[in-house]
Amino acid sequence: MKRRLALAILLLVLIAAILERGQLLAWGTALRLSFGQTGGNTPLLASGTIETETIDLSSQAGGRIIRLNVTEGDQVAAGDLIAELDTALVDAQIAQASATISQTQAQLALLKAGPPPASIEVARAGITQAQAASAAAYTAWQDAKALLTAPDSLDVQIINAQTTVQVAQEQVAAAHALATAADEEQALWGRIVAQLEKGYDIPSPQPGGGTVHVKAPAAQLSDAYLQWNLASQKAWQAHAQVDIATATLATARQTLSDLQAQKVTPQSQQAQANAAEWAYRAAEAAVDVARANLDVLLAGAQAEQIQSAQALVEQAEASLKALQVRRSQAQVRAPQAGTIIETILHRGEVAGPGSPIARLGDLSKVTLTVYLPESQLALVHLGQSAQVMVDSYPGRLFPGRVVEIADEAQFTPQNVQTREQRATTVYAVKISIANAGGDLKPGMPADA
Structure with a gap:
């Protein structure tokens, strides 16, 4: 009778252990976490997955990848060149912008310097020529009128x-x-x-x-x-x-x-006289235009013209700076030291603006997020130490510390009415783990 009772008790203990183990695996991925003693002799166990903060390395400009300098697992320092994009188009645009700057600067310099003496002499010669043409037109007009008055x-x-x-x-x-x-x-x-x-x-x-x-x-x-x-x-x-x-x-x-x-x-004589008069009036207007051109040259450029030319120079310089920024964005560099977790694109592929080319992570600091039921939440507090184990290093303990406890439950049903439903509510607990040697990798299952 006693033998049967002992077997029954042992069977119940095994069933309870199996049920408890099943509950833990529902919270995580084949990982055991020990928070140490919880006030009794039984340690608090939980499960989760190793994580680390990652940075997507990308270019705001986008373009075809012509050089990729890293592979997964490479260690990089801050400022290291990760990838380089094709710059043929932006280089041509920079050359065009530089030429535009030279042109606008030359126009501004001409306005500030005023007209050269040769231009003034040409304008004066234009007045003399226009006056000669006007005199000839006047003579032709007078001859045409004489024919009308003296047949x-x-x-x-x-x-x-x-x-x-x-x-x-x-x-x-x-x-x-x-x-x-x-x-x-x-x-x-x-x-x-x-x-x-x-x-x-x-x-x-x-x-x-x-x-x-x-x-x-x-x-x-x-x-x-x-x-x-x-x-x-x-x-x-x-x-x-x-x-x-x-x-x-x-x-x-x-x-x-x-x-x-x-x-x-005789009517044609009147028409010729009228045409000669119109030609003379046009020649006189040409004289006025020539004089006005000389006055404009002697007066020099107006302040508004110089300001407009200066604005064109500044606009061209701003365009060049923007293109140079785009040119610098063709080089994707590491913003900090770390490890290349993943290469997403490869040489020859086209990266869109902001599309990740590689993923960088800092493996010196990793975290472990586990999920505890509400009934065990009171047993955990910030700063509490923890021991983490992973299958890749049997028997080795990685020290950690609780750095964050969620304020709200996760995976909670919309209506929690019964005690049994409230018991299934879980809370996220994040643990920071020192990983100076980089032994722990993101996604690695662990036990603690």
Whole structure:
């Protein structure tokens, strides 16, 4: 009977242990945590997972990764280059911005320096030219008005134009005659040159007769070439005079035709007078514009123009600085010392702005978050020591200390009505663990 009672008690103890072990594993992941004695002889056990604070290493600019200098597990110091992105586009933009700065600075310097003396002289020459054009336009206007008030003068102009046409016709005829004579002279010297180049066949003075070929003297041939070239030039000039005389005759005939048309239709004289007046008014306006241009040059740039140019320079400089910042963001550096926990992207892949390229963690300080039911929460307090064990290092204890206890329960049902439901409510407890050697790794299951 006693033997059966002992077996029953042992069976109950084993069942209770199994149930307790199942509850602990529901709180964590195969990890046992010992908070030391809880007022009795039984230590408080809990479970969780090793964690550490991590930093996502990324670039605000984004781009294609052309260099990745780390792999998982590498130790890095603060400032170490982790990755480098392609900068071809931003480099081109920086060059363009630098050129814009040079251009705007040059414009600002010109405004501050004022117009060069050469520009002032050109402006003054423009006034003189405009005044000359105005004077000529005024003369043409007055001549047109004279034709309206003195019709007889038109007859005189027609007679003069007829005379000019006759003279031009004679000049054309004379030019043609000169051109013909020049052509004949050129042809003559051409034949002479050809004969001299060919040489002469003369009877032989030797008995038996026959002929002897004799070359022309070199000096004679050279002089013939010279005269032929001069004759060619004269012929070209004579034909050029024909073209000039012909053009002069055409102009004289057009002038005569216009004058005769004016006599037949007097209304055209009024139209010409009006057109001459408009041309004179336009020439006077051109004089005013030229004078205004000179006044602007002598006055120099206004304060508003200089301020606007200065603003353009500052805007270009700000754009360059922004591009240089983007250029620096192409280099992803470690903000602090630590261990590369994970490489997320690889060389050749495109990283978006803010997308993590690698993950950095400080393994010298790790934490363990465990979950305790409400019934055991009163047994834990801040600063309480703890002993942590992991499966990777059997029998080794890692000292820790409670640094945070949650104020609110987790995994709590919406309506907690019964004592049994309240008993399943759990609270997070965070424990800080010294890890100077880096033996504990994030995600490692542990017992404590």
